[in-house]
Amino acid sequence: MDPVAFLAITTATLVAFVTFRYAVACWIHPFGTCRKCHGKRHLPNRIGRGTHECRRCQGTGLRLRWGRYAYNFARRLCTDGTR
Template sequence: MDPVTFLAIAAVTIVAIVTFRYVMACWIRPFATCQKCHGKRYLPNRIGRGTHDCRRCNGTGLRLRWGRHAYNFARRLHNDGTR
């Protein structure tokens, strides 16, 4: 087998495995921890000692994954087009 062909097959296989794992992660666990508050649900105020809810996750500590957003959009588009 030619080394270039082997590298191409290896690259395609690695991309397919990574894509499959992300799709499974979006299916099994559609929510990930919020990157801004790190899942703590609140952020400290800039002035004073209090805290407030995180605006990105609305105080839940969880965010919907990008892949799940895309899946929901595609499903909604299909359902609206076939009614």
């Protein structure tokens, strides 16, 4: 086997493995922590001492992962197209 073919097969296998692993992670844990509030649910006010709820996650501390968002979009597109 020549080195170029071996490198291509190895790269394709690695990409497939990483994609499969991310898909399983999105299936098991569809939510990740919010990147703005870091899962704390509240942000400090700019003026004063109080806090307010994070607008990105609506105070839950969780955000839908990109992979799960894409899966939900594809599933909705498929069900709407086959009605």
